[in-house]
Amino acid sequence: MNLALSDEQAMVRDMVRRFLADRYDATTMAKGPMSPDDWRALGELGLFALLTPEQAGGLGGGAVEVMIVSEELGRALAITPMAEAILLCGRVIAGNPAAERWSDRLMQGDALLAFASGGAFVDERLCGSAGIVRDGMDAEAFVVETEAGTLLLVDGQDSGVRRTPVRLVDGSMAANVRFDAAQAQPLTVPASLWAEAHALTGLSIVAELVGAMATLLDLTVDYVRQRHQFGKPIASFQVVQHRCARMYTWLEQSRSLLLKAALVEEEKRVQAVTAARAYIGDVALKLAEEAVQLHGGMGVTDELAVGRVLRRVLLLSRLHGGGIAARAALAA
Structure with a gap:
């Protein structure tokens, strides 16, 4: 088991550390979510592409890269949607024709996807409550795991998506999400x-x-x-x-x-x-x-x-x- 970082991995760590050090210190860390401009800047640096599978146009970074980036985010107490938006939703939609239009925007930091769980899928419509969804107020689309285990993609602008803002304990905003016959596209995920x-x-x-x-x-x-x-x-x-x-x-x-x-x-x-x-x-x-x-x-x-x-x-x-x-x- 090799515990040493490669030169490329060390460069990624140092890049993320410098980026965060310019924006956070003991007086500002964990005071609120990362600004959309800073999130987009991380996308422009190629960080999200690094963590995106190759079949979706990314660089296919693996577990070590995930660890490096996430530990630096945690060290700076940067409140971001990295775990669920990029690593969960981003990988689920990778290679899915139904979600093709979201992959590039997600990698660039121009769009945000949120993961929700709940509801029933009947006649191409999703109904039911998903409860509290992290980053649900800002999400442009949702990856939803229904009660039956089906994975769906729902456009956040659909008229059947109902959101109520909820502030979480760390100061970030979530949403209490309900789907009222929202149109949904099934995702094929091995x-x-x-x-x-x-x-x-x-x-x-x-x-x-x-x-x-x-x-x-x-x-x-x-x-x-x-x-x-x-x-x-x-x-x-x-x-x-x-x-x-x-x-x-x-x-x-x-x-x-x-x-x-x-x-x-x-x-x-x-x-x-x-x-x-x-x-x-x-x-x-x-x-x-x-x-x-x-x-x-x-x-x-x-x-x-x-x-x-x-x-x-x-x-x-x-x-x-x-x-x-x-x-x-x-x-x-």
């Missing part, structure tokens, strides 16, 4: 491609969590070195050192599971990603809570980055059922 898309989406989420954990640890260590109590920095107190050491252990264990999930053979990736989700989803939230407690009362406010990061981690750790769903899948 089971292997569907499994791969889900695995890469899960990998992206845990990579974002690992990036956020690294930022939380850095912020916390820096804070306890500066904060003085009884005439000395609280970092000199053994109990604080032990808590920071525990946070570091959680981060390194999570990073190891992330690396394993990205580097294993393709046929083992679904299980490896599920195992990573089962652990990282829980310890990321524990680490965020520890960081807030070590910052004191101000840690829960918007004034300090750790409070905003906690809310972002809370959302990411619960996506797609979080650690509970992952452990249930492993036990099945």
Whole structure:
């Protein structure tokens, strides 16, 4: 198992890191979703094309590229629709004639697709509730998995699409979506491609969590070195050192599971990603809570980055059922 990045992968990491460093710091990270202009700029840099399959005109980047990009997004606490728009919806529509017009726009950052689940498909019409859909207010189209497991593409401008705005805990906007006889096009998606898309989406989420954990640890260590109590920095107190050491252990264990999930053979990736989700989803939230407690009362406010990061981690750790769903899948 080769843990070293290639020259090209290192260039991608450095490019994304520089792009985000120009836009986010401790005072701005996790304060709101990435602006449409910045999202489009990432598309112009070729980042979305890198993560798009070759059959859809992309560069066919794999799990390692997904990990690299997503971890940097998590480290900067950039709130984006990367996991579901690019990795789930983008791969599902790849090579589907019904969705051909969306692929190029998605790669360029000019269009946004959202993933929804629910409803029944009868006579080429979709009816029923999809519940809360991330980025559902801004989505120009929806990839929908019906209750029967059929995958559909629905144009967001269809008169049968009903959306009600919902603000999520991290400040991003979602939508409560209902389909009232919305016209839908069936998507032909092989089971292997569907499994791969889900695995890469899960990998992206845990990579974002690992990036956020690294930022939380850095912020916390820096804070306890500066904060003085009884005439000395609280970092000199053994109990604080032990808590920071525990946070570091959680981060390194999570990073190891992330690396394993990205580097294993393709046929083992679904299980490896599920195992990573089962652990990282829980310890990321524990680490965020520890960081807030070590910052004191101000840690829960918007004034300090750790409070905003906690809310972002809370959302990411619960996506797609979080650690509970992952452990249930492993036990099945």
